[in-house]
Amino acid sequence: MNAPVRTVPDADAPAIELVGxxxxxxPVHANKDIHLTVxxxxxxxxxxxxxxxxxxxxxxxxxxxxxxxxxxxVGGRPIVIKDSQAAxxxxxxxxHQHFMLVENFTVLENVMLGAEGGAxxxxxxxxxxxxxxxxxxxxxLDVDPDAVIETLPVGRQQRxxxxxxxxxxxxxxxxxxxxGVLTPAEADHLFRILRVLRDQxxxxxxxxxxxxxxxxxxxxxxxxxxxxxVATRTTAETTVEELAELMVxxxxxxxxDKGPAKPGPVALSVRNLTVRDHRGVTMVDDVSFDVRAGExxxxxxxxxxxxxxxxxxxAGIRKPASGDILIEGKxxxxxxxxxxxxxxxxxxxxxRHHMGLVLKFExxxxxxxxxxxxxxxxxxxxxxxxxxxADARDKIAKYDIRPPNPRLKTANFSGGNQQKIVLxxxxxRDPTVLIIGQPxxxxxxxxxxxxxxxxxxxxxxxxxxxxxxVELDEIRALADRVIVMFAGRVVGEKTPEASEQTxxxxxxxxxx
Amino acid sequence: MSAASAPLPRWVTYxxxxxxxxxxxxxxxxLVVAFIGESPWEAVEVLLTGALGTGEGIGYTLFYATNFxxxxxxxxxxxxxxxxxxxxxxxxYLGGLGAALVALSLGDVLPWYLTMPVAVLFAALFGAAWAxxxxxxxxxxxxxxxxxxxxxNFIGAALMVYLLVxxxxxxxxxxxxxxxxxxxxxxxxxxxxxxxFGAKLGAAPFNVSFVIALVMAVLVWLLIWRxxxxxxxxxxxxxxxxxxxxxxxxKRMVIVTMLLSGGLAGMMALNxxxxxxxxxxxxxxxxxxxxxxxxxLMGRSHPLGIVFxxxxxxVLYQGGAELSxxxxxxxxxxxxxxxxxxxxxxxxxxxxxxxxxxxxFWRAPRxxxxxx
Ligand SMILES: Nc1ncnc2c1ncn2[C@@H]1O[C@H](COP(=O)(O)OP(=O)(O)OP(=O)(O)O)[C@@H](O)[C@H]1O
Ligand SMILES: [Mg+2]
Numbered sequence: 053m054n055a056p057v058r059t060v061p062d063a064d065a066p067a068i069e070l071v072g073x074x075x076x077x078x079p080v081h082a083n084k085d086i087h088l089t090v091x092x093x094x095x096x097x098x099x100x101x102x103x104x105x106x107x108x109x110x111x112x113x114x115x116x117x118x119x120x121x122x123x124x125x126v127g128g129r130p131i132v133i134k135d136s137q138a139a140x141x142x143x144x145x146x147x148h149q150h151f152m153l154v155e156n157f158t159v160l161e162n163v164m165l166g167a168e169g170g171a172x173x174x175x176x177x178x179x180x181x182x183x184x185x186x187x188x189x190x191x192x193l194d195v196d197p198d199a200v201i202e203t204l205p206v207g208r209q210q211r212x213x214x215x216x217x218x219x220x221x222x223x224x225x226x227x228x229x230x231x232g233v234l235t236p237a238e239a240d241h242l243f244r245i246l247r248v249l250r251d252q253x254x255x256x257x258x259x260x261x262x263x264x265x266x267x268x269x270x271x272x273x274x275x276x277x278x279x280x281x282v283a284t285r286t287t288a289e290t291t292v293e294e295l296a297e298l299m300v301x302x303x304x305x306x307x308x309d310k311g312p313a314k315p316g317p318v319a320l321s322v323r324n325l326t327v328r329d330h331r332g333v334t335m336v337d338d339v340s341f342d343v344r345a346g347e348x349x350x351x352x353x354x355x356x357x358x359x360x361x362x363x364x365x366x367a368g369i370r371k372p373a374s375g376d377i378l379i380e381g382k383x384x385x386x387x388x389x390x391x392x393x394x395x396x397x398x399x400x401x402x403x404r405h406h407m408g409l410v411l412k413f414e415x416x417x418x419x420x421x422x423x424x425x426x427x428x429x430x431x432x433x434x435x436x437x438x439x440x441x442a443d444a445r446d447k448i449a450k451y452d453i454r455p456p457n458p459r460l461k462t463a464n465f466s467g468g469n470q471q472k473i474v475l476x477x478x479x480x481r482d483p484t485v486l487i488i489g490q491p492x493x494x495x496x497x498x499x500x501x502x503x504x505x506x507x508x509x510x511x512x513x514x515x516x517x518x519x520x521x522v523e524l525d526e527i528r529a530l531a532d533r534v535i536v537m538f539a540g541r542v543v544g545e546k547t548p549e550a551s552e553q554t555x556x557x558x559x560x561x562x563x564x
Numbered sequence: 565m566s567a568a569s570a571p572l573p574r575w576v577t578y579x580x581x582x583x584x585x586x587x588x589x590x591x592x593x594x595l596v597v598a599f600i601g602e603s604p605w606e607a608v609e610v611l612l613t614g615a616l617g618t619g620e621g622i623g624y625t626l627f628y629a630t631n632f633x634x635x636x637x638x639x640x641x642x643x644x645x646x647x648x649x650x651x652x653x654x655x656x657y658l659g660g661l662g663a664a665l666v667a668l669s670l671g672d673v674l675p676w677y678l679t680m681p682v683a684v685l686f687a688a689l690f691g692a693a694w695a696x697x698x699x700x701x702x703x704x705x706x707x708x709x710x711x712x713x714x715x716x717n718f719i720g721a722a723l724m725v726y727l728l729v730x731x732x733x734x735x736x737x738x739x740x741x742x743x744x745x746x747x748x749x750x751x752x753x754x755x756x757x758x759x760x761f762g763a764k765l766g767a768a769p770f771n772v773s774f775v776i777a778l779v780m781a782v783l784v785w786l787l788i789w790r791x792x793x794x795x796x797x798x799x800x801x802x803x804x805x806x807x808x809x810x811x812x813x814x815k816r817m818v819i820v821t822m823l824l825s826g827g828l829a830g831m832m833a834l835n836x837x838x839x840x841x842x843x844x845x846x847x848x849x850x851x852x853x854x855x856x857x858x859x860x861l862m863g864r865s866h867p868l869g870i871v872f873x874x875x876x877x878x879v880l881y882q883g884g885a886e887l888s889x890x891x892x893x894x895x896x897x898x899x900x901x902x903x904x905x906x907x908x909x910x911x912x913x914x915x916x917x918x919x920x921x922x923x924x925f926w927r928a929p930r931x932x933x934x935x936x
Contacts, residue, residue, distance in 0.1 A: 118923070367809070368811075369808060369809060388811055388813065389808070389809060389810065389811035390810075390811025390812075391811070392811075393811060399809070401809060406803070406805050406806070407805050407806055407809045408806065408809065409803075409806060410798075410799050410802050410803040410806050410807075411802075411803070412802045412803075413798070413799070413802070417795070421799065421806065421809075421810045422809065422810035422811055424792055424795050424796070424810070425792065430792055433791050433792060433793065434786075434790050434791050434792070435790060435791065435792055435795060437790070
């Protein structure tokens with residue numbers, strides 16, 4: 053294997069050219085004759101609906117998949133990328149959406165992993181430490197090399213991923229939905245890093261569903277739709293509206309259309325709730341609030357301030373240390389998730405991969421996860437497969453889940469479509485209380501519009517809805533009341549009209 | 565994520581790949597045989613005629629296969645819940661006690677077809693009981709089931725020897741075994757399917773247990789893919805976090821699954837105890853519990869695959885015995901090596917050819933289409 057391209061042959065040649073890339077998964081034509089040119093030293097955005105084929109295209113570039121047809125040119129030279137080793141050798145680095153870090157290794161160990169350089173660790177370590185130091189200062193990527201990964205917030209873990217790629221000599225960096233898991237502040241920091249990288253001559257390809265990010269940071273943007281590359285624009289010469297329309301093929305309502313709430317009686321009541329995590333650290337600290345039927349209460353807060361543990365306690369997954377949770381006036385203490393579902397609680401978990409789905413199951417099997425005891429889906433001890441598949445097909449049609457195939461393995465759906473499978477399952481149960489974590493993480497703008505509309509419809513049908521999201525925009529757009537959490541405590545309540553700045557300060561723990 | 569995750573048609577995954585793996589296993593076995601100076605062709609011939617060439621050979625092959633179906637199913641059910649039950653050996657041993665107690669009591673007064681259902685039940689109950697304590701320890705204290713089930717194999721063996729020597733042995737007799745069961749305590753041989761083809765079963769102890777094993781295979785299929793319980797077992801086995809989210813109680817799943825698994829292993833005893841020797845003997849399980857692990861692996865924890873894999877191992881057992889009889893240079897240990905190779909290629913390396921096949925499969929038709 054000859055490692056090509058490290059010596060830039062032609063400084064003007066585009067960093068990457070994709071010529072006629074084609075890829076199918078069985079009957080699904082994920083990439084159709086894709087042409088894409090990414091100029092050196094630019095940040096190039098790639099947007100498109102869920103399942104448009106963005107991740108597939110990047111996976112081809114990174115050697116995860118092989119294209120059926122087409123050519124990849126790096127720095128003007130055609131190369132074959134048959135695996136990720138070859139991609140790295142060609143100077144292409146990838147920051148994975150689901151971090152590929154060893155949780156109980158330190159930053160340094162993770163960065164070195166697979167590039168230890170020789171049989172003896174010691175010399176490698178010293179070299180790596182020096183190199184890491186250089187990268188950190190050059191690109192403003194501050195992380196403690198001796199910190200253990202699992203103790204770091206996601207934003208920093210992501211920086212480690214970036215460091216890992218740079219350490220391997222990446223000139224071209226691919227980021228697939230990097231901000232999905234970040235707080236706004238962390239996202240800002242990431243963008244600062246990306247700008248520095250660009251200014252130092254690196255090339256960045258950025259996949260995101262957030263058009264605001266595209267406008268803020270990219271130099272050019274390409275739009276994919278249903279496997280095809282439909283347009284490329286210079287960012288400065290386009291608008292959010294145009295991009296949205298290019299993506300979805302129709303005009304998109306970028307604002308939620310909702311009337312005033314008509315709150316009814318209290319449906320969900322949280323009383324002095326304290327929750328500890330598995331290490332015994334108090335994550336939710338004496339929290340109390342009510343959610344009434346027919347209103348949406350949003351919980352705003354920087355990730356890691358107790359929202360996840362709060363959701364898990366409400367869903368019966370985590371036992372509270374003290375306090376009480378009441379649904380329609382009756383305590384739920386001691387109830388497991390199955391009992392809570394029977395009492396009318398539906399739960400969209402924050403983390404669909406680990407909690408909301410069994411990725412190895414076929415789609416229809418996931419469409420009843422948690423409801424597999426429902427009389428509609430069973431006959432005696434047996435599952436009523438026909439009824440389940442029919443119901444799954446209905447949800448697929450209603451939520452426009454693609455490809456519309458209930459027999460497809462869930463892992464083979466695109467990220468956004470997986471999210472829709474969970475949402476369809478929980479929302480269509482017609483629950484009394486609906487708790488939702490990060491409803492539109494990884495979902496495209498067309499689908500966001502639909503999901504937001506559906507959530508508002510649920511509210512208007514008299515459901516009590518608790519919404520947790522790290523997207524302040526989303527909270528402000530949907531919620532009727534906003535509760536702000538900081539360090540496990542409720543630090544205040546605001547109307548959604550409160551300014552972003554006020555909320556932001558509260559989220560940072562700096563007074564109401 | 566790699567080329568390996570591209571979907572392949574079922575006939576490739578379940579048909580072509582096992583055949584390829586087997587072919588490679590036999591190829592290497594052939595090389596080993598050639599290495600010690602024997603003719604691989606002759607060895608294959610002896611093996612195959614020994615296992616499949618006569619009615620009697622087939623009878624023995626299916627007799628062994630019956631054991632492996634039961635133990636294979638036992639391991640597979642546990643696999644589906646993410647549990648590795650290595651205790652099939654001990655559970656089958658104890659299942660023999662259950663079957664023998666029924667055969668010794670009811671067998672004296674009832675015809676076999678009335679004794680049988682009770683014996684099935686007791687064999688299963690005793691096997692399940694032997695799986696219960698490891699299951700409970702795993703569920704409530706997190707003691708690893710691999711360790712505890714292995715320990716229970718030893719305890720089970722010691723217990724059974726004690727019972728056979730001190731309690732169940734015929735007074736005055738030398739052998740540590742029970743008396744011969746009465747007619748009603750024996751499972752009749754299945755001679756008629758052989759007579760249908762004009763073949764002779766001869767001395768082969770092929771018996772009704774085979775039918776029970778096939779029924780169990782169907783029931784396991786129904787359980788795993790068609791029932792709520794099976795759904796819960798699979799969810800727990802593939803993503804425990806999602807299972808908890810779905811309100812599926814982990815502890816109960818572990819215990820229920822292990823009871824089912826132990827029960828299936830226990831039923832294996834019907835075949836040698838009530839079907840072949842008509843008495844309970846020491847060490848009648850003879851490693852079938854461990855072979856079940858290979859069978860489950862190779863059959864990809866699917867009952868149909870397990871039936872095929874069990875028959876394959878039946879062939880290897882019976883044919884292997886013939887082989888070491890007719891070609892003394894090929895010892896029993898060599899047979900074990902060959903079985904090991906089959907396990908290695910068909911079980912452990914089951915997806916070795918997958919990436920290459922996937923590439924071939926998705927490239928070829930499209931390249932052809934592109935040229936056309
Ligand atoms: N391994 C696979 N097997 C089968 N189909 C697949 C596989 N990977 C992707 N697909 C299909 O290819 C299409 C494109 O998927 P891809 O993940 O590239 O979409 P995407 O643009 O990244 O979407 P999202 O915004 O939701 O992440 C989808 O229809 C998906 O179901
Ligand atoms: Mg994607």
